[in-house]
Amino acid sequence: MLKVEHISGGYQQTPIIHDISFEVQKGEFLGILGPNGCGKSTLIKIISGIIKPSSGRVFIDGTPIEKLSKRQLAKKMTVLPQIQNNAFPATVRETVEIGRYPHQTGFFSSWSEEDEKAVIKAMELTDVLKYQDTNVEFLSGGERQRVFIAQALAQSSELLILDEPTNHLDIAHQKQILDMIRREVTEHGLTVVAVFHDINLASLYCDHLLLMEAGRMKAYGEPHEVIIEQQLMEVYEARISTQAHPEQPKPQMAILPDFEDEKKEKTVSLSNIQMGADYVAFIADFPLKVLSSAVHNAGLGWYRTFINRTVPPEYDIENVQTEFMQYIMNNGFSPTNTVGMMTAVDTKKAVMKEYPASFGSLIVIVTAGIGGAVDVSRAYQQTVFQPIGTINTWVIINGKLSDEAFVQGMMTATEAKSKALQTENVMDKWSNTIATGTPTDSLLVAATQHGKYMQYAGPITEVGKMIGKGVYEATVEAIRIYKREMEQ
Numbered sequence: 001m002l003k004v005e006h007i008s009g010g011y012q013q014t015p016i017i018h019d020i021s022f023e024v025q026k027g028e029f030l031g032i033l034g035p036n037g038c039g040k041s042t043l044i045k046i047i048s049g050i051i052k053p054s055s056g057r058v059f060i061d062g063t064p065i066e067k068l069s070k071r072q073l074a075k076k077m078t079v080l081p082q083i084q085n086n087a088f089p090a091t092v093r094e095t096v097e098i099g100r101y102p103h104q105t106g107f108f109s110s111w112s113e114e115d116e117k118a119v120i121k122a123m124e125l126t127d128v129l130k131y132q133d134t135n136v137e138f139l140s141g142g143e144r145q146r147v148f149i150a151q152a153l154a155q156s157s158e159l160l161i162l163d164e165p166t167n168h169l170d171i172a173h174q175k176q177i178l179d180m181i182r183r184e185v186t187e188h189g190l191t192v193v194a195v196f197h198d199i200n201l202a203s204l205y206c207d208h209l210l211l212m213e214a215g216r217m218k219a220y221g222e223p224h225e226v227i228i229e230q231q232l233m234e235v236y237e238a239r240i241s242t243q244a245h246p247e248q249p250k251p252q253m254a255i256l257p258d259f260e261d262e263k264k265e266k267t268v269s270l271s272n273i274q275m276g277a278d279y280v281a282f283i284a285d286f287p288l289k290v291l292s293s294a295v296h297n298a299g300l301g302w303y304r305t306f307i308n309r310t311v312p313p314e315y316d317i318e319n320v321q322t323e324f325m326q327y328i329m330n331n332g333f334s335p336t337n338t339v340g341m342m343t344a345v346d347t348k349k350a351v352m353k354e355y356p357a358s359f360g361s362l363i364v365i366v367t368a369g370i371g372g373a374v375d376v377s378r379a380y381q382q383t384v385f386q387p388i389g390t391i392n393t394w395v396i397i398n399g400k401l402s403d404e405a406f407v408q409g410m411m412t413a414t415e416a417k418s419k420a421l422q423t424e425n426v427m428d429k430w431s432n433t434i435a436t437g438t439p440t441d442s443l444l445v446a447a448t449q450h451g452k453y454m455q456y457a458g459p460i461t462e463v464g465k466m467i468g469k470g471v472y473e474a475t476v477e478a479i480r481i482y483k484r485e486m487e488q
């Protein structure tokens with residue numbers, strides 16, 4: 001659809017763009033990224049024929065753009081420049097109708113049914129139909145931006161060129177406009193080239209990305225080939241980190257700020273433990289990074305408080321999430337800053353240990369109920385699970401862990417727990433083999449993210465060795481407490 005071949009050019013004597021080449025197929029969405037002043041808008045002006053390149057050519061459907069008349073070009077391609085603040089006095093409808101001019105033939109041309117349909121549809125798609133009789137001057141920046149997008153859509157060309165289309169839009173309208181453009185691309189074969197400042201939106205919605213640096217192509221490819229930490233840090237000269245999007249296979253980035261936190265000493269110890277009537281809580285005065293399989297706030301996040309709560313054996317509530325959140329609030333904790341687990345074991349019997357280490361220290365807290373212990377390798381044979389009996393394990397580290405170390409920490413802790421069950425000869429009553437855990441165990445690994453950086457946490461590392469020793473010893477002790485209780 002669009003072919004850009006070795007384009008160079010700029011303004012008068014100032015070359016801005018240097019040797020840029022790419023192709024955009026029909027039904028494809030290309031995002032152009034790059035720092036301020038790198039030449040994104042200039043490239044768009046060259047592609048759309050507003051300024052002539054000093055060398056190289058631009059083709060639309062195989063025809064060089066200079067061979068097309070203005071009207072022919074406008075039917076093929078619509079250009080939406082950066083937001084125009086100098087809106088002239090016209091209604092929303094009149095402004096959108098301007099998009100139909102390339103379709104008017106001759107001096108006496110009349111407004112056709114097709115023109116009317118295109119204008120109404122464009123206003124509907126951009127959610128501005130309700131303002132059709134309002135003067136554009138009286139709209140907010142975001143509303144005005146949507147009117148200009150409607151004008152571009154009304155032109156009904158196959159190629160849409162947008163300069164920062166989501167500028168001024170709130171997140172709901174960013175999503176609405178980009179969802180709509182994406183649908184037009186996927187379902188109706190629209191071809192789109194758009195400049196983005198928001199790298200995450202570009203990654204999320206575009207098929208390909210072109211990353212520019214000082215007028216040149218730095219990278220071109222699918223989002224995962226362009227949104228690369230090192231590459232973005234070099235081009236934008238800013239510290240960033242990339243991570244997975246929760247739903248889509250499109251990388252996302254987070255800015256890493258460079259400011260000194262006022263609270264420099266961030267360590268925790270067993271003194272952070274507080275015993276409640278029916279819970280054991282760990283309460284820090286700063287958030288720790290946590291990976292857990294809890295009931296409340298599971299997964300990866302930052303939290304100050306962890307609660308392990310005793311529930312009666314007959315606890316069977318339909319909406320556990322809501323009930324647990326209410327419990328957290330009733331006990332004076334913040335539901336957004338707390339990770340919550342539950343157990344049938346009396347949390348006053350929790351085993352708590354602290355291990356000094358060269359990197360700082362490690363705290364382990366375990367409650368163990370093993371009534372329903374299971375051999376995980378035989379669990380597939382079992383149809384009825386004992387509802388009661390859970391081993392809840394917390395591993396809290398004074399140190400800084402990589403994501404990899406968090407995962408390895410979970411593995412190391414799980415292996416140590418299983419070894420404790422083996423030592424204590426805890427049996428799976430169903431299969432009559434040694435149990436490896438219970439059907440509902442929970443695990444939490446937390447780190448202060450201050451002090452020594454640890455990339456790995458397997459048994460080859462000091463932190464891994466301490467997790468192994470700590471979880472093993474605490475679990476053995478907790479199992480013995482449980483057994484003694486059962487004997488009484």
Ligand SMILES: Nc1ncnc2c1ncn2[C@@H]1O[C@H](COP(=O)(O)OP(=O)(O)OP(=O)(O)O)[C@@H](O)[C@H]1O
Nearest residue numbers: 011012014016034035036037038039040041042043
């Ligand atoms: N009309 C012009 N005449 C001369 N130089 C210009 C003109 N317009 C832009 N420039 C210069 O060209 C360079 C690239 O500008 P351009 O607007 O293409 O960058 P951009 O990547 O779109 O930037 P931004 O992200 O800030 O919108 C800048 O140094 C700018 O000062």
